[in-house]
Amino acid sequence: MMADDGTENAVRLRAGSVEDLSVIASLVQDAIVPLGDIAFLEEDSSFVMVLNRFRWEDDGTADLRERVHAGLRFDTVQSVRYRNVDTRDRSQFLSLLTLTFDENVVSLHFAGGGAIRLEVETLACALEDLSEPWPTARVPQHDPD
16 A cells, blocks of 8 residues: 655555555545546546545544545456446435455445446556545444444
8 A cells, every 4th residue: 555645634545455445445435426426437447436535534533523525546447337326317426335356346335235346457446635624513323233
Protein backbone atom coordinates (compact mmCIF):
# COMPACT_ATOMS: atom_id res chain seq x y z
CA MET A 1 0.00 0.00 0.00
CA MET A 2 1.35 3.39 -0.91
CA ALA A 3 0.17 6.67 0.63
CA ASP A 4 0.94 10.16 -0.61
CA ASP A 5 2.17 12.66 1.95
CA GLY A 6 0.15 15.57 0.48
CA THR A 7 -2.52 17.30 2.54
CA GLU A 8 -2.38 16.19 6.18
CA ASN A 9 -5.85 14.63 6.37
CA ALA A 10 -6.39 13.72 2.72
CA VAL A 11 -6.45 10.05 1.76
CA ARG A 12 -4.51 8.94 -1.31
CA LEU A 13 -3.95 5.19 -1.49
CA ARG A 14 -3.25 2.46 -4.02
CA ALA A 15 -4.10 -1.22 -3.63
CA GLY A 16 -2.54 -4.15 -5.43
CA SER A 17 -3.38 -6.93 -2.97
CA VAL A 18 -6.35 -8.20 -0.99
CA GLU A 19 -4.81 -6.80 2.19
CA ASP A 20 -4.44 -3.35 0.60
CA LEU A 21 -8.00 -3.48 -0.74
CA SER A 22 -9.33 -4.27 2.75
CA VAL A 23 -7.91 -0.93 3.96
CA ILE A 24 -9.61 0.94 1.11
CA ALA A 25 -12.84 -1.01 1.74
CA SER A 26 -12.85 0.15 5.36
CA LEU A 27 -12.44 3.78 4.25
CA VAL A 28 -15.27 3.69 1.69
CA GLN A 29 -17.74 1.78 3.86
CA ASP A 30 -21.06 3.68 3.96
CA ALA A 31 -20.08 5.98 1.10
CA ILE A 32 -22.97 7.51 -0.83
CA VAL A 33 -22.50 6.98 -4.56
CA PRO A 34 -24.57 8.85 -7.15
CA LEU A 35 -25.17 6.39 -10.01
CA GLY A 36 -24.53 9.28 -12.40
CA ASP A 37 -20.96 9.47 -11.05
CA ILE A 38 -20.07 5.89 -12.00
CA ALA A 39 -18.46 5.07 -15.36
CA PHE A 40 -16.74 2.20 -17.15
CA LEU A 41 -14.07 3.77 -19.36
CA GLU A 42 -13.74 0.82 -21.68
CA GLU A 43 -11.04 2.40 -23.88
CA ASP A 44 -8.89 2.90 -20.74
CA SER A 45 -9.88 -0.44 -19.15
CA SER A 46 -10.87 1.57 -16.06
CA PHE A 47 -13.92 1.75 -13.82
CA VAL A 48 -14.31 5.01 -11.90
CA MET A 49 -16.69 6.57 -9.41
CA VAL A 50 -16.93 9.70 -7.32
CA LEU A 51 -18.34 9.06 -3.89
CA ASN A 52 -19.35 10.95 -0.78
CA ARG A 53 -17.11 9.18 1.74
CA PHE A 54 -17.69 9.14 5.50
CA ARG A 55 -14.31 9.79 7.16
CA TRP A 56 -14.05 6.67 9.35
CA GLU A 57 -10.38 7.48 10.01
CA ASP A 58 -11.41 10.44 12.24
CA ASP A 59 -11.02 9.71 15.93
CA GLY A 60 -14.70 10.51 16.60
CA THR A 61 -14.06 12.91 19.46
CA ALA A 62 -15.59 15.93 17.71
CA ASP A 63 -19.30 16.73 18.01
CA LEU A 64 -19.59 16.60 14.23
CA ARG A 65 -17.96 14.00 12.02
CA GLU A 66 -16.96 14.60 8.40
CA ARG A 67 -17.60 13.50 4.83
CA VAL A 68 -15.43 14.16 1.79
CA HIS A 69 -15.74 13.70 -1.98
CA ALA A 70 -13.37 10.97 -3.12
CA GLY A 71 -12.49 9.23 -6.35
CA LEU A 72 -12.26 5.44 -6.57
CA ARG A 73 -10.63 3.86 -9.64
CA PHE A 74 -10.02 0.29 -10.75
CA ASP A 75 -7.67 -0.39 -13.67
CA THR A 76 -7.21 -3.45 -15.93
CA VAL A 77 -11.01 -3.87 -16.02
CA GLN A 78 -12.17 -6.24 -18.75
CA SER A 79 -15.93 -6.19 -18.12
CA VAL A 80 -18.56 -4.75 -15.78
CA ARG A 81 -21.84 -6.36 -14.70
CA TYR A 82 -24.60 -4.89 -12.54
CA ARG A 83 -26.97 -6.84 -10.27
CA ASN A 84 -30.08 -5.24 -8.76
CA VAL A 85 -28.96 -1.77 -9.91
CA ASP A 86 -31.20 0.07 -12.39
CA THR A 87 -28.54 1.68 -14.59
CA ARG A 88 -31.22 3.64 -16.49
CA ASP A 89 -32.01 5.75 -13.39
CA ARG A 90 -28.84 7.84 -13.24
CA SER A 91 -30.36 10.05 -10.50
CA GLN A 92 -30.41 7.34 -7.84
CA PHE A 93 -27.95 7.12 -4.95
CA LEU A 94 -26.32 3.87 -3.80
CA SER A 95 -24.92 3.16 -0.35
CA LEU A 96 -21.64 1.27 -0.62
CA LEU A 97 -21.22 -1.45 1.98
CA THR A 98 -17.92 -3.07 1.03
CA LEU A 99 -15.46 -4.14 -1.68
CA THR A 100 -14.17 -7.68 -2.17
CA PHE A 101 -11.67 -9.37 -4.49
CA ASP A 102 -11.51 -13.04 -5.42
CA GLU A 103 -10.07 -14.76 -8.50
CA ASN A 104 -9.75 -11.66 -10.70
CA VAL A 105 -13.19 -10.33 -9.73
CA VAL A 106 -13.77 -7.16 -7.74
CA SER A 107 -17.26 -6.93 -6.24
CA LEU A 108 -18.79 -3.72 -4.96
CA HIS A 109 -21.69 -4.49 -2.61
CA PHE A 110 -24.45 -1.96 -1.95
CA ALA A 111 -27.30 -1.70 0.56
CA GLY A 112 -30.50 -3.29 -0.72
CA GLY A 113 -28.72 -6.16 -2.47
CA GLY A 114 -27.20 -4.26 -5.38
CA ALA A 115 -23.76 -5.18 -6.66
CA ILE A 116 -21.29 -4.31 -9.38
CA ARG A 117 -18.91 -7.02 -10.58
CA LEU A 118 -15.63 -6.04 -12.25
CA GLU A 119 -13.64 -8.68 -14.08
CA VAL A 120 -9.99 -7.55 -13.93
CA GLU A 121 -6.64 -8.80 -15.21
CA THR A 122 -4.98 -7.82 -11.92
CA LEU A 123 -6.04 -5.92 -8.82
CA ALA A 124 -5.14 -2.25 -9.35
CA CYS A 125 -7.18 0.19 -7.28
CA ALA A 126 -6.73 3.81 -6.20
CA LEU A 127 -8.65 5.97 -3.71
CA GLU A 128 -8.09 9.71 -3.49
CA ASP A 129 -9.90 12.45 -1.60
CA LEU A 130 -10.94 15.18 -4.04
CA SER A 131 -12.26 17.94 -1.77
CA GLU A 132 -11.94 19.42 1.65
CA PRO A 133 -14.02 17.56 4.27
CA TRP A 134 -17.27 19.07 5.51
CA PRO A 135 -19.06 18.41 8.80
CA THR A 136 -21.97 16.00 9.12
CA ALA A 137 -24.05 15.23 12.19
CA ARG A 138 -25.14 11.89 10.69
CA VAL A 139 -22.95 8.94 11.59
CA PRO A 140 -23.77 5.71 9.73
CA GLN A 141 -25.35 3.14 12.03
CA HIS A 142 -24.98 -0.63 11.74
CA ASP A 143 -27.46 -3.02 13.28
CA PRO A 144 -25.68 -5.75 15.25
CA ASP A 145 -26.66 -9.23 14.10
